[in-house]
C-alpha cells in the first residue's frame with residue numbers, strides 16, 4: 001500500500017516558540033521520503049514524529065535562513081550515524097553553497113553515507129523521483145529562495161463495466177492499453193484519465209509568478225503564511241505572504257487541500273489564520289498546521 005502524506009515537524013518562522021519548533025516537513029510519497037527545510041531541532045522532531053533517518057531519500061532547502069536550514073547539521077550527522085544504506089540527495093540554492101558546506105561540516109563526525117549535492121541555480125526539473133517529476137521555481141525573498149513541486153504524470157483507469165459492455169477481456173485488456181484501440185473499440189471507450197497527483201512546497205516569498213506556477217492544480221499545497229492580513233505591509237517588506245494572500249493563491253490555483261504554516265511568533269490565535277483564509281474565498285480543505293500533524297494527500301477524485 002503506497003502512502004502519500006505530509007508529516008509536519010515544525011511550523012515556526014524565525015524563532016521557535018513554546019508550542020512551535022522551527023520549520024521541518026517530511027513528505028512520504030510511495031516509499032520515498034523528502035525532507036523540506038529542516039530548521040533547528042528537526043532531528044528531535046523526527047524522533048517525536050516517528051520519522052527515522054532511514055526514511056530520508058532527499059532533502060530540499062528553499063533558502064538559507066536559519067529557520068529553514070539550521071537543522072541540516074544535525075540531520076546530516078544523524079543520517080551518517082545511522083549508516084543509512086541508500087544515497088541521499090540534497091537540493092538547495094546554489095548561491096548558498098558556502099552555507100551548505102558549513103552546515104554539512106559544522107563539527108567532526110564520520111561520513112558513512114553517500115550524500116549527493118544537487119544545488120539549484122534556475123527554474124526547472126531536478127529529478128525523477130518515484131515516477132514523479134521534482135522541479136524548482138524561483139521565489140521572491142531577500143535571499144535567493146526556491147519552491148519545490150512534485151508532479152505525477154496522468155495515467156489511465158480501466159473501467160470494468162465498460163470493458164464488459166464492449167466484450168473486452170483477458171489479454172485484450174492489455175492489448176487495448178498498449179495499442180490504443182482494438183476491433184473498433186478505442187481506449188477512451190473503456191477507460192478514463194487518472195489524473196496524476198501534485199504537491200507543492202512554497203516557503204518564504206512575496207507573491208510572484210513562481211508561487212502561482214508551483215500551486216497550480218495542487219492536490220496538496222504547503223505554503224507559508226507568516227503574517228495576518230492586517231500586517232500585509234510587513235509581509236511585503238520582509239518578503240512574506242499573509243494568510244489571505246496564500247489562500248487567494250490556492251483558490252485561484254484550484255488547490256484541493258491547503259496547509260498554512262511558518263507563523264510569526266507575534267500571533268497567538270491560529271484560528272485567525274483560518275478565518276482570513278476563508279474570507280479570501282478559499283473553499284477547499286484547509287489546515288492551519290501545528291507541530292507533529294500528519295496530513296494525507298487527498299484521495300484521487
Ligand SMILES: [Zn+2]
Pocket residue numbers: 013014065067068204262
Ligand atoms: Zn522563514
